[in-house]
Amino acid sequence: MATLDLAQLAKQASIPLADCNLATRNQGLLAMAEALTAHADEIRAANERDLAKAREDGLDAPLLKRLVFDDAKRETVIEGLRSLAALPDPLGRVLTHTELDQGLVLSRVSCPIGVIGIIFEARPDALVQISSLCLKSGNAVLLKGGSEALHTNRALTTVIAEATAQCGVPENWIQLLETRTEVTEMLALNECIDLIVPRGSNAFVKYIMEHTTIPVLGHSSGLCHLYIDRAANAEMACRIAVDAKTQAPATCNTIETLLIHQDAAPALLPQLATALRAAKVELRGDERSRAIVPDLLPATAEDWSTEYLDYILSIKIVNDISEAIGHINRFGSHHTDAIVTDDENAARLFQRRVDSADVFWNASTRFADGFRFGLGAEVGISTSKIHSRGPVGLEGLTIYKWLLDGSGQTVAPYCDGRVKFTHRPL
């Protein structure tokens, strides 16, 4: 079927889906969980086909590992489906409630966005997680997963579509796109698709953002900083730096640059260097850092703008907290930045002035994550300045409607001043 037809089917389904009650959506999630077990053999066979092809094509070990959808991963996504079913309804929440006049009541009520287009890496468990977040939030979804997972994704989509249809979830709410061409076509479907969430490499996300006028939620880079203030606890600074750099170096919430106050550097930088080197991190310092720890590699201007996604860290000494904030706002990606300090005033200044989605005090940048934040799960992390910022969970997949309940009111008498609004919060 053509991409436009699939998108139109999803658009049509989005209207009854928005009106689908919580019980039905939750039954759909639980039915997905059961069907994944009931159809485990088919899904395993499809996954083995993908894996065989991937091995033949010489896919890297980490990519192969993500492509696997085995019993352990199935159990993890099933657990996720059950937790999601237990979460409160993100729809129908009354966000504001105002009496405009007697018998004229305005409410702002949360509702689904409509049709979400999600492009994601070759990770079959992500398909289940993303589609379940969309179902819980009442959104139809067009899925395009990495092509290496094609057969697994097909099997999973079929199982999910059948299981949810049996619970009364409107048919066609979930659609799978299979080719790159379809992604290009999708980017032009402003009439059918309300939001695009791209996941994957930075270059890819940037490409998507530049090639569509449909709103895009995502982040094209994660250049995060740790700033060690004058009044920092040395042991804490070392512990957080090592965790934020090495706990998972290829992730977007890992630090790439460490900034340190000039007064703290002489005592602290040698300790930091020792701790980070023990964790196998290559260190690149500015001139002032190298005056304190002479065997740092020299950092160049380019380092401040580089997301290494590797065991490499650039280090710079700053004169004060203002210089640190200025550096972060200039070179950072507005993703996640952290300060280590014992001085609450410094921490609050940093949190107010650093223009990033997540700004942490005395905690590792690695906490920036939907599950860790208690959002249940996330479709991704957004560095956008509108709608949803940071980890995007169920709430990020909703918007609202303004509902006005009247008793025959017209605006004319309010416009000519005969009648006045009460504007009373209810």
Place this chain on the structure above:
Amino acid sequence: MATLDLAQLAKQASIPLADCNLATRNQGLLAMAEALTAHADEIRAANERDLAKAREDGLDAPLLKRLVFDDAKRETVIEGLRSLAALPDPLGRVLTHTELDQGLVLSRVSCPIGVIGIIFEARPDALVQISSLCLKSGNAVLLKGGSEALHTNRALTTVIAEATAQCGVPENWIQLLETRTEVTEMLALNECIDLIVPRGSNAFVKYIMEHTTIPVLGHSSGLCHLYIDRAANAEMACRIAVDAKTQAPATCNTIETLLIHQDAAPALLPQLATALRAAKVELRGDERSRAIVPDLLPATAEDWSTEYLDYILSIKIVNDISEAIGHINRFGSHHTDAIVTDDENAARLFQRRVDSADVFWNASTRFADGFRFGLGAEVGISTSKIHSRGPVGLEGLTIYKWLLDGSGQTVAPYCDGRVKFTHRPL
């Protein structure tokens, strides 16, 4: 100064502005009000210069009327500034507050978006209203008003910049662009501008949306509907139809199509036709409507997609409420649609399934407006499905940050299961 330089100045100002306390922002608003009176002569002279040029160029009377910035309009905007100063702070609101673990507390706190680019019609009072909403919400602003108002806009911007600087509002938060070329340049400044709000003709707004990858908040058309259900009160239906069509026919929240249930049509359509014609509305009906009121002009397929912005209304008989909802979702602009009915179940179905920013029951579509909704004022009305939908007031100019306050936590022990999150709402 080049557009990029102006935008960079605004971007730099946006950081201290985001950290500017409520008292200072409110003092800025009140200082604006005083300065508008103190500098009334200069502003009047500048406005007279614009008006003379506009008359020379043969500008239409309605446009001339909007261009005027006289004592009455000044008093209105001053009143607006004072009400805005009295509104609660849209910044620093704690939206969610969660303990992730002992000594590890996450809060989501509202903050400004950053730099807003606003393109608006030749209406000097709009400049004051828009810039005051930006100041209250802590956003820097790049303003581009209609060129007919150039001298008035210059005078107003200077007065506002000086008055607010004297209260300690960071300089350069307000910048005026003066040429069309600057608008084109602005559309490419993704690094400096976080959100564009275009106001003006539908074609213009559409052009902006298609020529930038910066997020845009606006509406490119307002094709609104009134649906008269089977169980509608006849007198109310006529009253609301006349108000929604004729109270201000050139506005975006005016109805363009009236849908009526087949069971109600025989008795009600003749009354509606009489009432609407008495208000000078030209009526265009489908075949079934013309079978009841024979002298309606014939409506063609094109009428269902036409925003007349004039004393013209298309009329269509539908078999049931589902057909009405389907028609609205297909041909409407997702702006504002209303139902007249005595049947609450029908009203709720309509409100759940009509995919529009504003869905009204027994009230005129003309209520869709920031002031009438009690938002203080609005920068515009959005038909976007993300961030802010319907009238956009102060809240629509804010986003949030996630602030995590820890006591040295790293993620490693949570990842390997040694420590568990509490995720306790505070």
